[in-house]
Amino acid sequence: MKKEVLIYTVSDSIGETSQKLIAAVTAQYPDIVFHNNYRFPFVNHEEQLIEILRDAIKDKAIVVSTLVNAQLAMSARNFAEKTGLQYIDLMNPFFEILQSKTGTTPIQQPGIVHKLNxxxxxxxxxxxxxxxxxxxxxxxxxxxxxxxxxxxxxxxxxxxxxxxxxxxxxxxxxxxxxxxxxxxxxxxxxxxxxxxxxxxxxxxxxxxxxxxxxxxxxxxxxxxxxxxxxxxxxxxxxxxxxxxxxxxxxxxxxxxxxxxxxxxxxxxxxx
Amino acid sequence: MKKEVLIYTVSDSIGETSQKLIAAVTAQYPDIVFHNNYRFPFVNHEEQLIEILRDAIKDKAIVVSTLVNAQLAMSARNFAEKTGLQYIDLMNPFFEILQSKTGTTPIQQPGIVHKLNxxxxxxxxxxxxxxxxxxxxxxxxxxxxxxxxxxxxxxxxxxxxxxxxxxxxxxxxxxxxxxxxxxxxxxxxxxxxxxxxxxxxxxxxxxxxxxxxxxxxxxxxxxxxxxxxxxxxxxxxxxxxxxxxxxxxxxxxxxxxxxxxxxxxxxxxxx
Structure with a gap:
């Protein structure tokens, strides 16, 4: 029987960014069945976020975050550290490097990558x-x-x-x-x-x-x-x-x- | 004057995966000018990799990796630790979680996300x-x-x-x-x-x-x-x-x- 893995994606916008990376990662495991349609877009409140993370623990899911709101991202990280939730933050490692390099903080505006410019x-x-x-x-x-x-x-x-x-x-x-x-x-x-x-x-x-x-x-x-x-x-x-x-x-x-x-x-x- | 940041992307295939994430990250910094056309595809040898990483240090660039070859990814990580290179590995945090969760290792086949299935x-x-x-x-x-x-x-x-x-x-x-x-x-x-x-x-x-x-x-x-x-x-x-x-x-x-x-x-x- 094939192993199965659930992936939750959490985003404060539509959650498009993580999809390509997840496709590339999962392609490296032809023998695992991935369920990655647990997509949680427009997560903007802490209670809403924590509820999703609790469900993820129950489901033994991996959580992939592209939250740009620093407060929410920190809550998620703290929650994961306390509970052992398997959590990957795609944005913040970048933000931290850019902070140390330039002293600039991100504008934390969800969905701005889809800006009509x-x-x-x-x-x-x-x-x-x-x-x-x-x-x-x-x-x-x-x-x-x-x-x-x-x-x-x-x-x-x-x-x-x-x-x-x-x-x-x-x-x-x-x-x-x-x-x-x-x-x-x-x-x-x-x-x-x-x-x-x-x-x-x-x-x-x-x-x-x-x-x-x-x-x-x-x-x-x-x-x-x-x-x-x-x-x-x-x-x-x-x-x-x-x-x-x-x-x-x-x-x-x-x-x-x-x-x-x-x-x-x-x-x-x-x- | 606007701050400028160089981003190198290193991949053992065409390096498509990192592009969307970089777009999402850089959109959060409207006041920084990003130069992210330093794209190094088909990196398959350690010497080739190290040479790119050395150039990145000279250029004060951030390096984003989607290398799926474990040996190369480890070399890059070691190099970054020794030299202080600002390095982000998008694939391996995932691989580690999947390893601990399922005991399965990735097949390490570059470009397989573009498989003709x-x-x-x-x-x-x-x-x-x-x-x-x-x-x-x-x-x-x-x-x-x-x-x-x-x-x-x-x-x-x-x-x-x-x-x-x-x-x-x-x-x-x-x-x-x-x-x-x-x-x-x-x-x-x-x-x-x-x-x-x-x-x-x-x-x-x-x-x-x-x-x-x-x-x-x-x-x-x-x-x-x-x-x-x-x-x-x-x-x-x-x-x-x-x-x-x-x-x-x-x-x-x-x-x-x-x-x-x-x-x-x-x-x-x-x-």
Whole structure:
């Protein structure tokens, strides 16, 4: 039987910050079943906090805190020391270092990371941009984009565009089909902002078969035929060479990893 | 003059995990200028690690680690203790608690949080779904969606759809325009999966004016006229009442906060 572990998250805002870290930690324990949907947002009163911590003890849960209110964070820490509650404070170790380094105290304003500032609106407009200019729908997007992704079907152009957009990178993409000429404007774009995507043909066969299945279509389609796919890839590679742009092999790469490669390229260029 | 703080991030994979936490911490110090683009990914050798840590001391930087390799993490901790380097390890406090609780050790596999498993592919297909069915482009999406967002122009339907999709929620949205009848299928959908979006009219005037400006269009348009907007909102509110669906006011809410409200509704329903 698999071991089970409960994780409580306590926050004075919506509690978004701890989720990514918990995902990274729990991924290191494939043999433990984690229950981490015990999410306690908007904890703003001491009584409310202590009640949650008491429940955590009963549930033998680990408590992860992103409380920014110093008073509440201290109460939780004291409670944990007295009771042996397993408690992790993600914010305060940082705050203490910053205090000793700069003498500055945090403003203790919950949820301020979601502030509607210029950065926020840039990110939102990058997301809207990526949706609007997905799939080469409108060639006007290519000139305005920060990044243009080119690739044959199922080389993860769309999710990669959305991921980059979420990092405020205005991303457009163009599907490559040997029979369809590419828009003239592509040849005039700065090559620094274009990236070619490829994938191993065997992997693409599987991915495309799954897609056909999901769409309820005949599996024997040309679309998932290895010879067809090899022809498409040869066409794409030739184009990438002509354009002199970097090529990213997305086989076995997650979106985060492919995006990382692109961001490193962009960083190098801006240096 | 503003104080400046350098943050180094050290990871044995791409170093994505620490970014969100650092954003949340630094948001609490509006008066400090943070330089946190010193990102050191794929740190897999002790010499490489120590060299980075030495540079951090020279730069008076804070080092944030998400190293999952126990040997490397211990070297970094020892180095920090000897030298007084300001060092925060985000993973190991968790690992220690899990070790004491379950006797299980982490598999120490860098980057495994980006594993291409079923969850990952669900998320990717939710993102593709949301792009495909954005803006009511294809009414087939409404039946298949987990969530359908309804709202007049500029109530953040698109970014909210993308955010939910990134949480693996298949989201479609329908723009509401008083002069355009809504698709018949909307009346047949389970009302539990529909959400109405509204926004204060004064805020919408500003947002729409900005949009017109961004598009290089005449600012005196009907589109940003307060009477027109009030009429659209009245129409939307009446429809939401008829459909008996929850209404979310997105004024002054970030996408994360609006999404949180929706996720809480979904959670309540599934209980």
């Amino acid at each position: 210029a950065d926020y609106f840039n990110r939102i407009s990058a997301i809207e941009f990526a949706v609007k200019y997905d799939d080469g729908k409108d060639p006007h997007g290519f000139a305005e984009a920060d990044v243009v992704l080119l690739g044959i079907s199922r080389t993860s152009k769309t999710p990669l565009s959305m991921y980059l957009a979420n990092k405020s990178v205005k991303t457009a993409n163009l599907p490559l089909i040997p029979e369809v000429p590419i828009p003239e404007i592509i040849y005039q774009l700065p090559k620094e902002k274009m990236f070619g995507l490829i994938c191993a043909p065997e992997a693409l066969v599987k991915i495309r078969q799954n897609r056909l299945q999901a769409l309820g279509l005949n599996q024997d389609s040309n679309y998932s035929d290895i010879h067809r796919i090899e022809k498409e890839l040869a066409y794409a590679n030739e184009l990438f060479k002509k354009l002199e742009i970097p090529v990213i092999d997305v086989t076995e790469k997650s979106i985060e990893e492919s995006a990382f490669v692109i961001q490193e390229h962009l960083k190098k260029q801006s240096n | 079923a969850d990952y592919f669900n998320r990717i297909s939710a993102i593709e779904f949301a792009v495909k069915y954005d803006d009511g482009k294809d009414p087939h999406g409404f039946a298949e969606a987990d969530v359908v967002l309804l709202g007049i122009s500029r109530t953040s339907k698109t970014p909210l759809s993308m955010y939910l999709a990134n949480k693996s929620v298949k989201t479609a949205n329908l723009p509401l325009i008083p002069e355009v009848p809504i698709p018949e299928i909307i009346y047949q959908l389970p009302k539990e999966k529909m959400f109405g979006l509204i926004c204060a009219p004064e805020a919408l005037v500003k947002i729409r004016q900005n949009r017109l400006q961004a598009l290089g269009l005449n600012q005196d348009s009907n589109y940003s006229d307060i009477h027109r907007i009030e009429k659209e909102l009245a129409y939307a509110n009446e429809l939401f009442k008829k459909l008996e669906i929850p209404v979310i006011d997105v004024t002054e809410k970030s996408i994360e906060e609006s999404a949180f409200v929706i996720q809480e509704h979904l959670k309540k329903q599934s209980n």
